Amino acid sequence: MTAPLLPRAHADGMPDTFDVLVHPASELRGTLSAQPSxxxxxxxxxxxxxxxxxxxxxxxxxxxxxxxxxxxxxxxxxxxxxxxxxxxxxxxxxxxxxxxxxxxxxxxxxxxxxxxxxxxxxxxxxxxxxxxxxxxxxxxxxxxxxxxxxxxxxxxxxxxxxxxxxxxxxxxxxxxxxxxxxxxxxxxxxxxxxxxxxxxxxxxxxxxxxxxxxxxxxxxxxxxxxxxxxxxxxxxxxxxxxxxxxxxxxxxxVPGDYPGSAAILVAAAILPGEVRLSNLREQDLQGEKEAVAVLREMGADIERSGDTLTVRGGQPLNAVIRDGDGFTDAVQALSAAAAFAGGTTTWENVFTLRLKECDRISDTCRELEKLGLSVSETENSLSVSGAASLAGGITVNGHGDHRMIMLLTLLGLRAEKPLRITGAHHIRKSYPQFFRHLEELGAKFEYLKTDTK
Ligand SMILES: O=C(O)C1=C[C@@H](OP(=O)(O)O)[C@@H](O)[C@H](O)C1
Ligand SMILES: C=C(OP(=O)(O)O)C(=O)O
CATH class of the missing domain: 3.65.10.10 (Enolpyruvate transferase domain)
Incomplete structure (x- = not known):
């Protein structure tokens, strides 16, 4: 039984192991259906x-x-x-x-x-x-x-x-x-x-x-x-x-997935254009549904019609201070919105982020600092100050963590020069179509084959 169950995750036409080169995007536009939760x-x-x-x-x-x-x-x-x-x-x-x-x-x-x-x-x-x-x-x-x-x-x-x-x-x-x-x-x-x-x-x-x-x-x-x-x-x-x-x-x-979709919603909010994302139930127990409310509080224009969300992007965003425990798997993606919001955003009560695929507080701080962002951490919180622009043009470390890779990809889409993210194949842990979905919205990526697991 083992053999036929495995290829599903790899049926994406990308190399087995790869770094991704994220090209800056001027806008995102189109319609997607959220992947299964x-x-x-x-x-x-x-x-x-x-x-x-x-x-x-x-x-x-x-x-x-x-x-x-x-x-x-x-x-x-x-x-x-x-x-x-x-x-x-x-x-x-x-x-x-x-x-x-x-x-x-x-x-x-x-x-x-x-x-x-x-x-x-x-x-x-x-x-x-x-x-x-x-x-x-x-x-x-x-x-x-x-x-x-x-x-x-x-x-x-x-x-x-x-x-x-x-x-x-x-x-x-x-x-x-x-x-x-x-x-x-x-x-x-x-x-x-x-x-x-x-x-x-x-x-x-x-x-x-x-x-x-x-x-x-x-x-x-x-x-x-x-x-x-x-x-x-x-x-x-x-x-x-x-x-x-x-x-x-x-x-x-299986209903649609809010944690992965939060990354698409953030991408749509930080770039001009219009993105519709369907298959996201309004009555749903996934805590990351709250990403919609958080983005709206930051100033994003998001409209709901039944199970479909429409984001009109490029609105100016403002910082927020929120307890992030209720939407733990969306904190990384929302940190990309924080990176372009006026003021300093703080996610409180997020100690458990340190115990995930990487240390999602300290490791995030290190990667965001490489990009020139101003960040700070406590044992239990992560703060990100917004910047008007990001230079990009460097290599950052995906830390083998799908949610870190999503965050860095979103930053790369808004940077001035292409951003290389190592170990980007780890996106397959939760969201194998992530790059393909963004490509459908107009983003451009290069998949650079590597031998690093
Ligand atoms: O029960 C689950 O399916 C999950 C619970 C959360 O973990 P914690 O309870 O460790 O925060 C979440 O981060 C994880 O992605 C999935
Ligand atoms: C932390 C995560 O998953 P898990 O705990 O199931 O490895 C996640 O999906 O972000």
Whole structure:
């Protein structure tokens, strides 16, 4: 099953590994449809695999993302015993229910959410090992909070000081358990996916200053779509999910992706022209929907008609001070708007950005400084002062981080001279068509083949 699931992410006509040369754009104009949501794709695929095909039959996940993270989830679920068929843009999955294959080694690539959600479900197996071929990215991200919770539930766990590679030996028991939600919401989401298949369910107490509440709500939403009952306190510090609840669904449809689309909206706002972006639901739990409100507050002209947003670009922008935790995956893209806004923009409460594919606070500061921008950071915040223009004409480092690559690309589109971004193929983690979408709007890129992974 592995082979046919992989090429989807690479069917873009670009070299396997490349730097991108971003040419300045005078305007952006055209219509796009937002790509499928990364966060709903990972959730709907996992939940589909957790259905028991003997009683539920196949689940059709309609319109799955084509990113490397989606491919990673598909590959791991197939390795765990799910029968997966890709039919056009859909995935048809016959799930393994509460019985993923034991003794399997899973490689979730560079996908944090995929790795953590699967580590939760590994509590159903007698043993699952997790490795990564991204030791410098996912391999450095912390997993200890989830491993502690699984240990309290009776799992045997071995890890490299709370990091990958990790082996989890179950099965675990249910009941009450604390899990820290201070560094990532993904640990709690992982346990939420596990809970319904444990005989006594889980009574989760989320501890610490809870971060990324929006994805926790997307997990509750996914459970509901698969017929699982859950109850949560309004602040999400307590989430109760009864046991012995089978996952059940026939068809689920993946909505459009707000985090990636935020980058398109910013590009459209900082350059003259008119861009229409469809497939973005107004009623949606993705926190990055807030990027629309943030851009409007900065002075962007964005109009909504149903699921379509129209941006009339080139309006003068002003700085804002906002708590960025609610739209964590759009902070990078919005920093490109900040780079051209009057005044200093500060994103507060964004400590968790340091724990993503790179340190999205310090590494961002370093790259923006190279471009001549004035930036500052605290442990928990990132500030960017707007400039009237950017010279460009240099090489900046994509840090192997798709959201950093999006941010630098947006800056390059508004620079005076072309900007080279290293390791731009990592865009495929979440948004393989990013450059192609911008090309459809009139942007020009050169893809410079490299041998650097
Ligand atoms: O649950 C999810 O799908 C995600 C949760 C967020 O992570 P944190 O909870 O670590 O902030 C987000 O940044 C990530 O891209 C996807
Ligand atoms: C941080 C991200 O993803 P993950 O945590 O799933 O690797 C992201 O998509 O920006």
């Amino acid at each position: 990364k966060n709903y794709t990972t959730r709907y695929l996992l939940a589909a695999a957790l259905t028991d095909s003997a009683t539920n039959g196949p689940v059709r996940v309609i319109g799955v993302a084509t990113s490397e993270d989606a491919a990673a989830m598909l590959r791991c679920l197939a390795d765990w015993g799910a029968a997966i068929e890709l039919v056009g843009d859909d995935a048809v999955i016959r799930g393994f229910g509460a019985h993923p294959k034991a003794g399997v080694t899973l490689n979730p690539g560079n996908a944090g959410a995929v790795a953590r959600f699967l580590m939760g479900a590994a509590g159903l197996t007698s043993q699952t090992t997790f490795v990564t071929d991204y030791p410098d990215s996912l391999g450095k991200r912390p997993q200890g909070d989830l491993l502690e919770a699984l240990t309290r539930l009776g799992a045997g766990v071995s890890s490299d000081a709370g990091k990958l590679p990790i082996t989890i030996s179950g099965p675990v028991r249910g009941g009450m358990v604390e899990v820290s939600a201070e560094r990532s919401s993904q640990y709690a989401s992982a346990l939420m996916f596990l809970a319904p298949l444990l005989p006594s369910g889980l009574d989760l107490k989320l501890t610490g200053d809870i971060k990324s509440r929006a994805p926790l709500r997307q997990t509750l939403d996914t459970l509901a779509a698969y017929g699982i009952q859950a109850s949560a306190s309004p602040d999400l510090s307590r989430i109760r999910i009864a046991g012995n609840q089978p996952y059940r669904a026939e068809r689920v449809m």
